[in-house]
Amino acid sequence: MKARAGLFAATATALALLCALLVISLARAPRRWSPVFITVTLQPGQSVVLGQAELAAPQADHQHLVLRRAIDGRWWAANASATKRVVLQRGSSERRIGSLAPRAGLAFSLGAHRFTVESASDGDITFSGAGARWRYDGATLYRDGQVQASCPDARLAGRAVARWNAAAPAAWTLARALTFGGNLRCANRLGLDLVAHGSATLARVDGKLLLEGGSADGERSPLILSDGAIELARAEEALDAVTAFTVGHTRLTLAIDGARAVLRPTRHVALFADTAQTLPPQVAWQWAPRALWVLPHGAHWNGALALCIALLCAYALAWQRGRWPFGRAGGASACVTSAATALLTIAGVTSLLMQRAGTPPGEAVSVVLAACTLWCCLLLPGRTSLAFNAALLLLGAGLVMQLELGLGAQESAWLRPFQKSVALLAIGLGGAAHLRLRQHTIVLPQRRLEWMLAALAAAALATLAVQVTFGDEAGVFDLQPVEFAKLALTALTAHCLAIGLGWRAQERAAAGARMLRWFRLGAPALLFAALLGLALIQVDDYSPLVLLLVWSAAMVLAYAIASGKHRLAGGLAALACCAGAGVAYLHMAGALAVAQWGFYADRFLVWLAPASHPHTGAQLLLAARAIADGAWWGADGQLGWSTLGRAAGAVLRVPALQDDFAPAFLLNRHGLLAALALWLLQALFLFGVLQLAIQQFAVSARARDFRQAWLARLRAFALCGGAAFVAGHFLLSWGTNLAIFPIMGQPMSFLSAGGSHLMFFICPLLALCAISAPSSEENQSCRSTYNTKS
Numbered sequence: 072m073k074a075r076a077g078l079f080a081a082t083a084t085a086l087a088l089l090c091a092l093l094v095i096s097l098a099r100a101p102r103r104w105s106p107v108f109i110t111v112t113l114q115p116g117q118s119v120v121l122g123q124a125e126l127a128a129p130q131a132d133h134q135h136l137v138l139r140r141a142i143d144g145r146w147w148a149a150n151a152s153a154t155k156r157v158v159l160q161r162g163s164s165e166r167r168i169g170s171l172a173p174r175a176g177l178a179f180s181l182g183a184h185r186f187t188v189e190s191a192s193d194g195d196i197t198f199s200g201a202g203a204r205w206r207y208d209g210a211t212l213y214r215d216g217q218v219q220a221s222c223p224d225a226r227l228a229g230r231a232v233a234r235w236n237a238a239a240p241a242a243w244t245l246a247r248a249l250t251f252g253g254n255l256r257c258a259n260r261l262g263l264d265l266v267a268h269g270s271a272t273l274a275r276v277d278g279k280l281l282l283e284g285g286s287a288d289g290e291r292s293p294l295i296l297s298d299g300a301i302e303l304a305r306a307e308e309a310l311d312a313v314t315a316f317t318v319g320h321t322r323l324t325l326a327i328d329g330a331r332a333v334l335r336p337t338r339h340v341a342l343f344a345d346t347a348q349t350l351p352p353q354v355a356w357q358w359a360p361r362a363l364w365v366l367p368h369g370a371h372w373n374g375a376l377a378l379c380i381a382l383l384c385a386y387a388l389a390w391q392r393g394r395w396p397f398g399r400a401g402g403a404s405a406c407v408t409s410a411a412t413a414l415l416t417i418a419g420v421t422s423l424l425m426q427r428a429g430t431p432p433g434e435a436v437s438v439v440l441a442a443c444t445l446w447c448c449l450l451l452p453g454r455t456s457l458a459f460n461a462a463l464l465l466l467g468a469g470l471v472m473q474l475e476l477g478l479g480a481q482e483s484a485w486l487r488p489f490q491k492s493v494a495l496l497a498i499g500l501g502g503a504a505h506l507r508l509r510q511h512t513i514v515l516p517q518r519r520l521e522w523m524l525a526a527l528a529a530a531a532l533a534t535l536a537v538q539v540t541f542g543d544e545a546g547v548f549d550l551q552p553v554e555f556a557k558l559a560l561t562a563l564t565a566h567c568l569a570i571g572l573g574w575r576a577q578e579r580a581a582a583g584a585r586m587l588r589w590f591r592l593g594a595p596a597l598l599f600a601a602l603l604g605l606a607l608i609q610v611d612d613y614s615p616l617v618l619l620l621v622w623s624a625a626m627v628l629a630y631a632i633a634s635g636k637h638r639l640a641g642g643l644a645a646l647a648c649c650a651g652a653g654v655a656y657l658h659m660a661g662a663l664a665v666a667q668w669g670f671y672a673d674r675f676l677v678w679l680a681p682a683s684h685p686h687t688g689a690q691l692l693l694a695a696r697a698i699a700d701g702a703w704w705g706a707d708g709q710l711g712w713s714t715l716g717r718a719a720g721a722v723l724r725v726p727a728l729q730d731d732f733a734p735a736f737l738l739n740r741h742g743l744l745a746a747l748a749l750w751l752l753q754a755l756f757l758f759g760v761l762q763l764a765i766q767q768f769a770v771s772a773r774a775r776d777f778r779q780a781w782l783a784r785l786r787a788f789a790l791c792g793g794a795a796f797v798a799g800h801f802l803l804s805w806g807t808n809l810a811i812f813p814i815m816g817q818p819m820s821f822l823s824a825g826g827s828h829l830m831f832f833i834c835p836l837l838a839l840c841a842i843s844a845p846s847s848e849e850n851q852s853c854r855s856t857y858n859t860k861s
Contacts, residue, residue: 075455081814082460086449090442090468092715093474097363099716100478103342106356109334113140119353120151123319125340126334127356129482131155131319139307146310146327158317159308165317166276169304170283173198173273179282179466181251193279194241201263209275210236210244212259222257233258248274252285254290265293274454320484322429337429339484361483363435395568411447412504419444419497422490431490434474441470441493448500456844458759462837464752465821466496472737474825475711476729479719481726488729488824495826499834503841524563531559553825557796558832561622565788568630569781574654594602618799625795629788633768688831694808697722697739705742715742731816733823734808749822753801757794760836762845764790776799786843793836800828 106127111119118139123131132152139147148168150157156167173196177188186200197206206213211233213219218237221230236244249259253268260268270285270292284294284304293302310332315324320339325332346358418440425431432440445463470492477486535554624643631639703713706720722739725732738746764787771783797820804819806812818825820833 078457078460079449079455082449082464085464086467089464089471090445092471093438093441096471096474096478096716097434101344101717103361103481104346105157105340105342105361105483106336106357107359108357109336110355110357111332111334112330112353112355113138113146113332115140115142115144116329117353119351121318121354122151123341124348125323125350125354126318126323127336128319128321128339129341129823130339131321135318136316137307140330144329146332147307148310148313148316149307150304155319156304159313160315160317161308161312162314164277166281167283168308169306170281171303171306172279173282179271180295180297181263181270182292184263184266191280193543195277195692196273196280198421201261205261207259207273207280208241208244209280210241210247212249212261214256219257220260222255222260225258229258246275249270251294270294296776339482342481342483345549361434363433407688412451412501415444415447415497415501415504419494419499419501422494422497426487426490426494431487434477434486434490437493438474441498443529444493444497444500448504451841456763456840458756458763458840459837459844461752461756461759462821462833465756468749468752469822470496472733472740472822473729475716475740476719476733476736478716479714480723481718485729488826492824492829493554495830496834499830503834503838521566524559524566527559528563531556551825551831554825554827554831557618557622558835561792561796562789564626565785565792568626568633568788569784572630572633572784614803614817617803617815618796618817621799621802622792622795625798626788629764633784633787642708642711648669649679690732691810693725694732694735695810697725697735698808701739701742704742705744705745706739710745711741722779727816729824730818731804731823733819734804737809753821757798757801760790760794760797760840763840764788764794767843786839789839790836790843793832793839796832797836 075465090160091599109126111121113119114177118137120134120137122131122133122135124133126136128135132155135150135152136157137149137151139149141147146617148157148159150168156169158165158167172193173188173191175188177191179186183211186198188196188198189204190197195206195208197204199205203214204216206216211218216248223234224656232245232247236247247259249261250269250272251261251263252266253260256262262268265268267285271294272285273280273282275281282294282303284302293304295301296303296306310325310327313325315322317323317338318598321336322338323334323336325334327333342361346356348356350356371403422432422437422440435767449460449463470489473489473492474486477489479485531552534550535556537552550603602671624647624825628640628643631643700706700722705714706722707713719736719740722728725735728736734746737749767783767787767790771780771787773782774780800817800820803812803815803817820828
């Protein structure tokens with residue numbers, strides 16, 4: 072009891088400090104201004120060129136958009152950027168300026184090659200040129216009626232999609248763009264002499280075929296419309312019925328009223344320290360300070376916020392009365408607890424929907440929601456554990472880093488990862504809290520749980536297939552199915568190992584039953600193979616391979632220890648030593664020896680000699696410079712205290728700073744001493760998870776019922792698998808940031824802004840940790856068991 076009270080007191084003190092840092096960062100952040108309305112006034116016949124400065128669009132070009140008002144009063148827009156396009160939105164459909172739907176009789180040329188459209192519809196086009204007759208249906212290119220062969224560099228997934236498109240009905244085909252230019256005529260490439268690859272594309276967008284020219288970067292040939300002798304990329308477009316457009320990554324809504332066009336920036340908006348900006352005479356801004364307490368109009372939102380604070384106060388009052396966290400509350404306290412966890416989930420969903428709608432809540436609202444989430448989980452009645460408490464502190468530290476990074480940038484979008492993480496934490500931890508409160512009332516038979524695990528694995532395979540088909544290495548539909556697949560793989564493998572260790576020699580049945588048992592044991596192999604195939608086919612680095620290797624070694628080690636196979640455990644330890652020696656050998660071998668490789672050799676070369684690759688090695692060099700500036704005490708020499716909430720400075724130039732290189736920001740802002748404290752906290756979390764796994768395995772050894780023993784082993788192996796994946800993320804992220812390993816794109820658990828990793832893996836793992844925490848009687852029983860065995 073004293074140990075639990077001491078753990079709670081230490082966690083509450085550290086969590087209070089982290090919440091104070093959130094509030095101080097928000098309070099010390101300088102006041103920022105941004106334009107809420109941009110008014111462009113043009114008389115008939117006038118035009119104006121707008122860009123980064125005029126549109127408050129940080130990622131736009133200096134001259135990006137041309138607005139013109141014709142003599143008849145109509146408004147027209149044209150693209151002025153050589154490399155970036157303007158996207159127009161009409162209703163629910165979007166289309167880039169410089170693209171058009173081909174029609175019969177249209178003639179266009181690329182270089183010396185001229186093409187004529189013979190027939191065209193929304194889903195099919197036939198045109199002639201370059202010595203052949205071509206037909207394209209949005210998925211497959213036919214040359215004189217024949218499908219072209221696959222390209223030599225096509226991946227397995229691309230070849231499979233091409234075969235499916237050639238055989239499937241038109242309504243079931245998967246859209247694949249046709250590209251003009253290059254030296255190859257294969258698959259959906261139409262090679263042309265003296266025309267660079269990608270000089271033009273023809274693709275199916277929203278059910279219609281659109282022809283578009285490539286970026287005029289000095290290499291690609293312009294696409295010329297022969298009937299008007301104009302370049303398609305520079306063609307004007309009428310703004311009739313246009314409701315919004317995107318410049319760079321900045322989205323602006325549009326409302327035209329006679330001589331005025333009113334633009335309203337809604338995302339990726341530049342922030343300014345004052346309102347003294349030089350603008351063209353046709354452009355006027357209406358300023359507004361950054362609001363910290365933004366909520367949708369309506370008294371119910373303020374009431375929901377007040378209710379959330381009231382529930383937090385009720386939690387604190389109940390703790391002062393001695394009820395929590397040292398005992399299970401009942402009666403009215405149980406109702407308050409259930410209402411608090413339900414409110415957390417609802418608030419998280421609401422905040423996420425608001426962000427998706429383009430109207431995120433204010434930073435102060437997100438800070439309050441973050442504090443309520445962390446404290447409600449800490450004050451939740453019932454059992455406590457080292458792993459869960461350490462995880463809460465890691466989450467708090469990650470939110471502090473993400474808020475600092477968002478406040479230190481001069482763009483509104485940098486705060487979105489912090490707000491998204493807070494919303495997902497409220498959803499995930501709120502649901503986990505409900506599960507923890509109801510763990511004694513939810514009883515699932517083993518067969519039903521097996522069907523649930525099978526459904527989980529099937530869903531994981533389906534999401535991976537969707538990513539391979541429709542997405543890329545960054546995910547699909549703003550999600551990362553790989554994180555969900557890691558959760559399914561961990562749970563399914565834990566179940567199979569728990570079943571395997573429960574077999575008895577005298578329980579062997581007929582051959583058919585043995586085949587079923589071996590199928591149940593080998594089920595994770597399919598999911599593992601799918602993850603491995605995705606890593607080799609879809610992802611352009613080998614970080615998933617390293618993650619799977621670390622996880623596989625950890626699960627084999629856990630099985631070897633549980634089954635008493637010490638030789639196997641010793642062999643794994645020897646392999647780990649060999650892996651460490653291999654990394655040291657690569658450092659000594661140098662870039663010349665690695666240059667002869669064919670397997671990701673470029674990444675190793677950039678790692679070993681980043682100065683020789685200034686473009687691709689910029690990320691490594693910038694991160695190293697940022698870490699060196701931080702030294703032991705941070706860039707300010709005060710562990711980051713004087714820069715808390717202030718501008719981040721040159722460290723913002725490090726690519727992927729909020730994801731893969733978040734530790735570099737921590738080391739730059741708060742120094743190596745803060746990183747050492749974070750390392751200690753991460754080690755405590757892993758130790759706590761393994762401690763829970765050992766306790767659950769001890770419970771399985773004492774259990775008299777097979778189902779209870781199986782469930783305890785299931786929890787033990789699931790905890791080991793979850794700890795292995797988290798340790799792999801820690802290893803890869805620290806190794807990448809400190810240049811121990813080549814650059815591998817993996818976020819650091821708890822610290823980086825990884826929404827899918829947080830929602831689909833970390834939150835379920837914390838729910839399992841909370842459920843697996845033993846009571847004081849179980850701890851005493853575990854100690855008695857170990858003493859008896861020894």
